[in-house]
Amino acid sequence: MTHPLYGLLADLEAANIHFVLSRRRPDSVLVSMTFVGERVEVDVFDDGRMDVSRFKGSEDVVGDEDLVRRIIAERG
Known part of the structure; x- marks a missing residue:
């Protein structure tokens, strides 16, 4: 069985939705998407x-x- 992260990324790519991956926690990957508004x-x-x-x-x-x-x- 493949991890749900890969399914999400495949769905986003199939829909031509741009995303960025990052990490701010040791137990997760952050997938960020920006749309108008x-x-x-x-x-x-x-x-x-x-x-x-x-x-x-x-x-x-x-x-x-x-x-x-x-x-x-x-913030600095």
């Missing part, structure tokens, strides 16, 4: 379980270089 994150765990988070919002411009510098300073 929405970002989707799927954590696929080593046991095959999937947790899905959806982030919806406008894509309005909310600032300029000053804003990005403040965001970096707040």
Whole structure:
């Protein structure tokens, strides 16, 4: 039996949906997809379980270089 991560990746590729793989936890792989007005994150765990988070919002411009510098300073 193959891991559900591979099935998810095959489905995304068949649908021509761009995705990025990353890791932020030792027990999962993060599959991230970005669409107009929405970002989707799927954590696929080593046991095959999937947790899905959806982030919806406008894509309005909310600032300029000053804003990005403040965001970096707040988190740095």
